[in-house]
């Protein structure tokens with residue numbers, strides 16, 4: 001438990017991705033089986049140890065600490081599990097309890113036995129172990145690690161590539177002892193996984209200059225829809241909908257899963273579609289947030305797949321075929337599928353890049369965010385190879401905004417003010433519309449940094465409020481309505497394209513300009 | 520009981536005042552005669568006419584404020600008489616030179632402890648409990664959630680992080696007086712004998728500790744250029760926390776930012792500081808040491824100068840001790 005607690009502690013405070021990976025890899029290398037397997041399950045959301053409700057914990061701590069002193073402490077600390085971990089009396093000689101022992105015992109315990117077990121562990125563990133235990137039993141681990149990151153860290157303990165692990169991942173179960181044995185030099189396990197996730201093929205960005213030397217005749221073009229890329233896999237009774245990083249999102253999309261009466265693996269864009277009309281991304285977001293959507297939501301926000309590709313069909317692995325051949329198989333496959341849930345991503349007719357540029361400049365639907373290009377002879381390969389697939393995004397929307405707040409960056413940007421909140425005019429005031437921290441040269445970072453230091457008007461913890469002086473050109477990919485933001489709009493992928501040292505703040509854009517761009 | 524105690528000590532807006540001896544202890548505003556417990560800026564202020572303090576505290580005040588920080592200064596002996604009041608100094612275990620002030624008059628003894636700690640500290644003498652009728656205590660970490668781990672375990676965490684990320688410089692925030700030198704000494708005691716880099720703001724106080732016989736080892740100024748900073752391996756740099764918001768930090772590529780403070784026990788406080796490696800190292804008593812000290816000193820009454828007095832008042836109620844919060848204004852929460 002203590003090694004796992006130490007890992008959680010470092011992950012909670014480490015902002016950098018590489019450092020997070022290093023902490024996880026070190027843990028996987030040093031922790032014993034089956035502890036490390038349970039930890040992997042906890043990090044990837046596959047550990048079901050959430051056995052205690054906050055009310056139960058409060059009751060337990062009420063029996064060992066004066067309630068008034070507890071209330072003052074909780075008020076100061078602000079987090080229940082943390083307060084209890086700190087305030088619980090520490091044993092004369094604290095000792096460690098293996099993570100596996102805890103997981104096993106929780107799994108076997110009846111509801112009535114849980115409080116006694118937890119109190120017994122709290123009595124012997126040191127404080128940091130108590131916090132990890134409490135986070136585990138309340139199911140509130142939250143360390144900001146995706147399955148893909150955890151598997152990347154895991155791959156680093158051996159020589160098996162992450163993609164290969166990802167492909168078999170769904171076939172393993174906690175505590176993953178055969179998986180660790182394989183990664184540490186054992187034989188590749190023979191698994192009979194049904195409907196496994198297949199690593200997705202991704203495209204690289206390109207622009208008109210990059211396309212010029214390429215032969216347009218060698219490529220197929222399709223619209224790039226603003227949804228999320230998914231993989232639908234069905235085999236026997238098993239049906240799974242995966243995100244492009246392999247998270248199983250079937251639970252949120254029962255309407256899609258119900259319609260997956262095929263045997264194969266399809267690649268497509270998940271969208272909300274009403275008849276022929278594709279809804280804006282915001283509609284899909286409503287569905288993504290819901291673990292088990294109700295009937296009303298399923299009806300008002302029906303999900304659909306717009307199919308791009310077929311990987312496996314009725315037992316045949318088609319990934320080695322040229323794209324053009326797979327496309328033919330996809331068109332055939334579609335005939336048997338329910339038209340409300342599945343349709344085909346159209347291919348575009350174009351004679352040369354200029355013709356495609358004209359199409360891209362005037363797409364038939366606002367939910368299109370550009371075009372995708374695929375070499376007709378391209379096999380389906382995992383990852384992001386440069387060459388076979390490109391995305392040529394529609395020019396981003398831009399707006400001139402004023403910097404309002406600055407925060408110091410992490411990692412390579414340590415010490416520099418590099419995270420900015422910006423706003424636009426609303427009446428005579430400025431209303432925040434987004435946050436961005438990318439796209440600066442070193443020289444710009446230094447100049448911005450000087451600007452922040454000399455224009456700070458107030459400080460809130462690590463955040464500095466700025467005099468509204470500096471205009472930046474913000475590029476973004478789209479705009480949604482938002483009730484969480486005071487401005488009523490939320491930007492997608494905003495980034496600072498240019499710093500307008502020359503432009504007076506009064507000439508920045510107004511909120512009406514943004515509202516006019518709402519879908 | 521209350522009335523006679525107040526001939527010995529009364530709280531006033533400018534600080535604790537001893538009417539019998541006509542002097543203030545750690546006053547926050549300029550006064551005629553001040554007795555100072557230790558050199559932290561909120562306790563040792565500039566502008567008093569006459570100052571009585573331990574020689575080391577006077578030296579530290581001179582380093583910080585210049586030699587003319589008061590009209591007259593007097594180095595306290597272990598024991599002396601001031602206007603008929605017996606005044607003695609006892610180690611407080613907080614920072615170099617830190618003392619508790621004991622005053623006796625008409626058979627009553629009051630002890631003003633200033634800031635204090637019960638954990639062994641290689642830069643100063645350990646706290647000596649003095650039985651008394653009135654004990655005046657701080658309450659910086661007076662909540663039962665504050666139970667600081669041993670500083671040695673925290674230093675071990677720092678060294679483990681240095682092993683894990685040898686090419687990322689470890690920048691540790693520590694206050695210039697006391698904490699910085701303590702972290703350095705803890706590293707030395709843990710066997711880290713490489714040069715330790717220090718920010719310019721720490722130089723004079725580190726030099727003074729060396730003069731006073733605290734073996735800080737090989738210290739180098741952290742004024743290297745970018746190329747040198749990025750070539751360092753296993754480097755530990757100590758700096759005042761304010762330095763992390765300055766341009767100075769930009770010479771390090773992807774540093775691990777740490778902070779040595781008792782506040783680091785609370786995650787929200789550590790997050791607020793943007794700290795990647797929180798080190799719980801405190802120069803103040805935590806909750807168990809604070810309550811244990813009051814039990815040991817066993818005063819008829821104790822007063823609370825600054826910090827979280829409500830939890831301590833509740834503890835007094837539960838243990839049936841007489842206590843009084845003074846709500847003194849002017850002592851900072853954060854000079855850890």
Ligand SMILES: [Zn+2]
Pocket residue numbers: 557559562613634854
């Ligand atoms: Zn102090």
Ligand SMILES: [Zn+2]
Pocket residue numbers: 559561562633634657850851854
């Ligand atoms: Zn203080």
